[in-house]
Amino acid sequence: MRYFATKSKIMGNTVAATFDAIVIGSGISGGWAAMELCKKGLKTLLLERGRNVEHITDYGTANLNPWDFKFRLNKTDKEIQANPLRSQYADESNKHFFASDVDHPYVQEKPFSWVRGYQIGGRSLTWGRQCYRLSDLDFEANLKEGIAVDWPLRYKEIAPWYDYVEKFIGVSGRAEGLAHLPDGHFLPPMELNCIENHLADSIRKSDQNRLLTIARVANLTKNLDGRQPCKNRNLCSRGCPYGAYFSSNSSTIPAAFETGNLTLRPYAIVSEILYDSKSQKAIGVRIVDTLTGESFEYYARIIFVNASTIATTGLLLNSTSTRFPNGLGNDSGELGHNLMDHHSSAGAYGTHEQFQDRYYKGRRPCGFIIPRFRNLMPNSGLNFLRGYNIHGDGERQEWQNSMEANGFGESFKKHITTPGPWTVWMAAWGECLPYKDNTVSLHATKKDKWGLPQIVIDFSFKDNEHKMMDDAMDTSQEMLLAAGFKGVNSFNYRKPGGATVHEMGTCRMGRDPKNSVLNGNNQLHAVNNVFITDGSCMTSSASQNPSLTYMALTARACDFAVKELKKGNI
Amino acid sequence: MLISALVSYLFIYKWINIISNPNLSLLHKKKSLIAEIAEIMIPRTETPGAKDVKVEDFILGMIEFCTDIKTQNSFINGLERFELHCLNNYHHSFLKCSHQEQIQILTYFEKDAKFRYNIINKINNKILGKPFIVKFKELAVEGYCTSKLGATIGLAYDYLPVRYDGCVILQQNQKSWATR
Known part of the structure; x- marks a missing residue:
């Protein structure tokens, strides 16, 4: 260059x-x-x-x-103290692509995470x-x-431009024929795993207005303009040597x-x-x-x-x-x-006892999505406006989640080195209304440090977003329970504004x-x-x-x- | 009642103790003890153990550079208490205890560290830092599973998967993946 x-x-x-x-x-x-x-x-x-x-x-x-x-990608205490925001989003493998808190201060009237990437x-x-x-x-x-x-503007005015962009960037995904989440120009989809397919089946059977599909992502599944297909390393944020995203x-x-x-x-x-x-x-x-x-x-x-x-x-x-x-x-x-900013705090988590003899190979760089199913029609009787897409991911418990077990020695070692039960984590990425204040x-x-005025951010989620989060906790929990998950717990992380980086x-x-x-x-x-x-x-x-x-x-x-x-x- | 128990004299004493600067040089002298505890947790079997992958170096580095002062103190105090417990109850150091005694000691500490109610564990972790044995175990597991030998032999490491197969038959003695 x-x-x-x-x-x-x-x-x-x-x-x-x-x-x-x-x-x-x-x-x-x-x-x-x-x-x-x-x-x-x-x-x-x-x-x-x-x-x-x-x-x-x-x-x-x-x-x-x-x-x-x-x-091993842990952050030093010094980094956490100096860059409390960056250290939440970046580690040694990618922090050179995130702006430092020290050099780029801003004023938060209420907690707001402003995550920036200051480079070409x-x-x-x-x-x-x-x-x-x-x-x-x-x-x-x-x-x-x-x-x-x-x-x-309306959808028909932007639709050809979605086509145009998708053809150039390369988006893998599955066409589902939903009017409210229109299909695009897709490369072959990434693959759901056993537990995600199980959850998808259960959702399809319980509610014809809901479906679970693989995420649509700008990761290639075919060669495109000299860029190679995704190698399923799931290390995207370091930059891809294959140009796969x-x-x-x-x-x-x-x-x-x-x-x-x-x-x-x-x-x-x-x-x-x-x-x-x-x-x-x-x-x-x-x-x-x-x-x-x-x-x-x-x-x-x-x-x-x-x-x-x-x-x-x-x-x-x-x-x-x-x-x-x-x-x-x-x-x-x-x-x-x-x-x-979208909220992405509320959802549910559960484990499943089946499919113990199945596993996956490779590290898919995305999860699944359950497209919006709330307020698709007027007067749906809900206590909030708009809706959310549920994003989630199924995997088997591995050492990161099994280390809390009691015991020591050979049996403990076996416990942390063999696959545990299947789990699904999912949470709603929800709409935030435009509020003047x-x-x-x-x-x-x-x-x-360059003499430019610091930016002041004054943001909070309000009643509509909080009610939507409550609803997402309930619906996430309900879908997992209906699919036979155990130990189902809903959660609301109550992350500050900006945390979704949208x-x-x-x-x-x-x-x-x-x-x-x-x-x-x-x-x-x-x-x-x-x-x-x-x-x-x-x-x-x-x-x-x-x-x-x-x-x-x-x-x-x-x-x-x-x-x-x-x-x-x- | 549980809350009032927490806010006892002992608690306040502990809290003052854990916000002062820790003596890290002391910790480095305990390297062989740390290695031994980790090896009891994750022994060498047909695959490498904690000592083979030098988990003790990882643990020391993490405590020194990647841990807040509260947890540093709680870890160092915990290690001292651990040594005293061995001397008082077994009349020699952990390194000289029999394998069975070593397991007994670790089990005692694990039981002692965990409250019956998870919510109390959370409060305790937040205010006093994670109990020594809990922190130790986390570090030993992480150090082992992210080391070269641990990841590639103790677990299964797929450097360049190329494909993603979402539903394959679990092989006999299949190890779990080292990375996600």
Whole structure:
């Protein structure tokens, strides 16, 4: 990969660097924006605040065994004290892909886990790879229920873009014909194991509205564009040496480079988007070089903001001008409001006595999903709105779970080294409604080490989410009991907001500039050459893992933007 | 009543004791004792035992670098109490006890460490740190199962599975997988 071709000093005598397009952020949606714009012939500058990560070359831990790590992937007390957040999500094998708490402080009005990946590829290196389409059940929900504002698009408008994205990234999965979790363009599905098939059978027999299917994941089960099928190592978050899962690094960025139109600029935090009141357009960006602390400006005709939900809104809030005293494009006052994250705390666990003579081989990088079955029809008689998908996983107890047994010596050794009973763990990933008072803002005085204002996050789950969690505990427990599981226990981990790492909203799409920030093409209502296609654009959260939707919206917005550019409308 | 029992004089004494800085150099002198306890837990059979995989090195590293002060103290105090118990009841050190005595001692400590009610175990773990024997066993098992010999011979280790087969017949003497 080559770095920035041109480097211009804002304060010096050199001419500023000008491009056709600037993309801010190289994660899952930014990578897509850069690739699409490059493929359409635009000279594109891709800005990333972190360091470079080369596909394969920089996956230094990918092939290591447990015993190759000094503390066998346990975290040192020092790491836990210094990085209380990162240490919950990362270990020695992958912590180089997670932002340190020390260098990147933020203010939590209430506990909120803001898990970040500051490098080329962003969190696309460590994402969960689950890919589900939203449907009109989701796109119409706000309108039908009078919540927040209506989505400015419907399923038929985004469906071709889901196709387009799925064909490129490679999604394995099984078509189930569900209207509310539409089938996609799938590679052959991964395989359920004995206990999961047993649970699937039981669910099918007990309730015709429920089914259990293998997760739909961006892990290849066939060769695709030089990337190899998944080797079932289940070490994805270290980076895959086979390129078997989709990331910006494995896919979109190399494809963007191939066009000859991409300039990649790491170590560049965008501090501000520059607005020109005469042309009523954004003319470029100002960045801070994280290594030297110097400031530079880059200019372009269109700007895509893909810094990730919270950072994107922080950047807009920090981009003030006489025209936009409260943040770029913030005429509605909605910028920074309606922060959402899925809850994933509530579910159930159980063990099963059957299938003692069966086992599995290989480490499948995903589990199963029980697609949403709540509130599919209006007036379902439940005490909450919307619904949840249950994600889960069946396995036999191994040493990690059998060490609590009493006893010592040969029999104890045998106990910990032979497979125990089958178990299933499952929990609901549930929708979070958009609440105006769940917010992202900038702190008046606190700064980070580059002098940029710290972000303040004020978020909590509310009554609807808590009632949904209670329901998910009951339904999970009930499905396990019906399938003959023993020792069934429901749980609610009560994880804080952000813990699912599905931050959405704060720069929402809508039909009316008075109550939304972006239009139906992810274009700022008030500044028509700025497009925002990361999670911040989400009008509601639905209950599906959202990355696929960001990618589809990005490809769609790029298509629109370039057409508008050619028509001379931008 | 159980709660009030916990908040006894002994409890407060224990708590003060466990928030002070631990003497880690003392711990390193007990390496052979740690190795012996681990070997009694996970002996060499037709597959390697705890000593073969040097579990003691893992345990020492974990206590020194990957454990909070509370658990460090609880572990070191526990080990001292363990040695005293051997001397008082068997009149020599654990290393010199017979195999049967060694098993007896470990069984005594395990029984002593676990309350009848799981909720009390949880409260106890949270406030005082995990009891010595419970922590020791966890570390011994983890150290064994994540070591090269433990994972590849004691258990089954599949470095590059390639395929996933979700429902295969369990082989005779099938070991469980070392990693997930």
